[in-house]
Amino acid sequence: MKLEDATPIIQLGEHLLVSMQGDLDDRAVLQLESDITRSVSETQATGVLLELSGLTIIDSFIARVIARLAGMIRLLGAEVVVVGIQPAVAITLLELGIGMQHLRTALNAADGMALLHEIRE
Amino acid sequence: MSKDMTTGSIAAPDYQLLVDSLVDTEVIMLDREGTILTWNHGAARLKGYSGAEAIGQNVSVFYQPEDLESGLMQRELHQALESGRYAGEGWRLRKDGSRFWANVVISPVWDGNGEHIGFVKVTRDETERIERDRLLQRQRDEILELSTPVMQIWDRVLVLPIIGTLDSVRAARLTENLLQRIASDQAAIVILDISGVPMIDTAVAQHLFKTIQGAQLMGAQSIISGVRPETAQAMVHLGIDIGTVKSRSTLSDALQLAFRMISERTSGPPLVGNGAAPNGKTPALSGPLA
Numbered sequence: 374m375k376l377e378d379a380t381p382i383i384q385l386g387e388h389l390l391v392s393m394q395g396d397l398d399d400r401a402v403l404q405l406e407s408d409i410t411r412s413v414s415e416t417q418a419t420g421v422l423l424e425l426s427g428l429t430i431i432d433s434f435i436a437r438v439i440a441r442l443a444g445m446i447r448l449l450g451a452e453v454v455v456v457g458i459q460p461a462v463a464i465t466l467l468e469l470g471i472g473m474q475h476l477r478t479a480l481n482a483a484d485g486m487a488l489l490h491e492i493r494e
Numbered sequence: 495m496s497k498d499m500t501t502g503s504i505a506a507p508d509y510q511l512l513v514d515s516l517v518d519t520e521v522i523m524l525d526r527e528g529t530i531l532t533w534n535h536g537a538a539r540l541k542g543y544s545g546a547e548a549i550g551q552n553v554s555v556f557y558q559p560e561d562l563e564s565g566l567m568q569r570e571l572h573q574a575l576e577s578g579r580y581a582g583e584g585w586r587l588r589k590d591g592s593r594f595w596a597n598v599v600i601s602p603v604w605d606g607n608g609e610h611i612g613f614v615k616v617t618r619d620e621t622e623r624i625e626r627d628r629l630l631q632r633q634r635d636e637i638l639e640l641s642t643p644v645m646q647i648w649d650r651v652l653v654l655p656i657i658g659t660l661d662s663v664r665a666a667r668l669t670e671n672l673l674q675r676i677a678s679d680q681a682a683i684v685i686l687d688i689s690g691v692p693m694i695d696t697a698v699a700q701h702l703f704k705t706i707q708g709a710q711l712m713g714a715q716s717i718i719s720g721v722r723p724e725t726a727q728a729m730v731h732l733g734i735d736i737g738t739v740k741s742r743s744t745l746s747d748a749l750q751l752a753f754r755m756i757s758e759r760t761s762g763p764p765l766v767g768n769g770a771a772p773n774g775k776t777p778a779l780s781g782p783l784a
Contacts, residue, residue, distance in 0.1 A: 460673035
């Protein structure tokens with residue numbers, strides 16, 4: 374995988390911001406899973422923002438990837454907030470019957486950050 | 495009317511009399527290449543050409559240039575010949591260049607020896623109907639638009655008063671509108687007021703919860719208001735669980751709750767703003783880790 378294809382993971386204090394990109398193949402997903410889990414454990418992050426505003430379309434594959442990532446992050450002791458879901462993506466998720474009720478969501482990264490602080494308090 | 499019983503065909507003069515009596519329908523004969531052989535009153539009224547002007551011309555003069563380019567005319571004649579009949583609709587041109595919505599039926603004609611000699615083309619003006627249909631569709635769209643209003647009532651608070659029956663078309667439009675507004679207004683709270691919904695059945699409840707779920711996915715919280723006693727009874731009897739969604743009896747109660755939720759959010763440690771970094775305990779960005 375080329376370096377520029379890597380999903381950016383940015384540290385914001387005790388939190389991590391992960392900007393998901395749309396075109397993920399199986400290998401990229403595995404790479405992302407290992408990057409994120411390693412980053413969470415190395416930085417001892419208490420919260421992770423999965424930022425989806427870069428996704429304009431979604432399918433069940435990506436939806437499963439997101440749910441899996443959230444599960445891994447939680448196992449590592451960090452909270453997860455999914456932010457920036459676009460209207461079209463939300464509608465697709467509803468149509469696919471993927472409610473993601475178990476995931477916390479916020480409108481944007483700032484709101485997500487607020488929510489992470491709230492959860493921790 | 496004299497009729498040749500042996501071949502079942504009508505003698506030519508009577509045929510012309512018959513088709514001329516059709517004043518609002520064009521019935522014309524074409525040869526195999528589409529050259530116009532006969533003309534009737536209906537054709538003259540519809541297209542504005544007299545018989546003298548039209549006969550001898552190719553039927554292609556009635557087609558819009560882009561349709562000719564795409565080979566529409568050849569396709570129509572070909573299909574008529576292949577399957578014994580072509581029926582279709584589309585825009586055609588009058589002599590003055592104006593267009594009308596034509597309902598066209600083309601049938602092939604064979605002579606006594608089974609030789610293909612041409613086509614009979616029957617055309618009716620359906621412009622009024624198509625314009626009526628379009629008007630109806632436009633009005634339907636407008637009503638849909640009007641019936642799913644989303645109002646921003648306060649900073650980051652949207653109100654969606656739902657009035658009337660919620661069918662699946664309206665519900666889809668409603669969800670779409672609401673989610674778009676959540677994104678554009680950066681709304682944190684959505685109040686769905688259902689006091690104007692006459693009846694909540696399973697389908698309506700499902701639509702409602704899909705909408706709430708969609709808002710939730712985008713990070714906006716929903717408050718339901720205006721649940722009437724009979725609605726509450728019906729929902730519980732139907733086994734509809736509203737889960738963690740908050741409900742208030744009136745819109746004003748829901749608004750109060752919304753204000754409280756907003757102020758709780760904004761009084762928390764990080765400021766909520768457009769991409770602004772939370773203040774306080776936020777160190778500078780460190781580089782990408784991946």
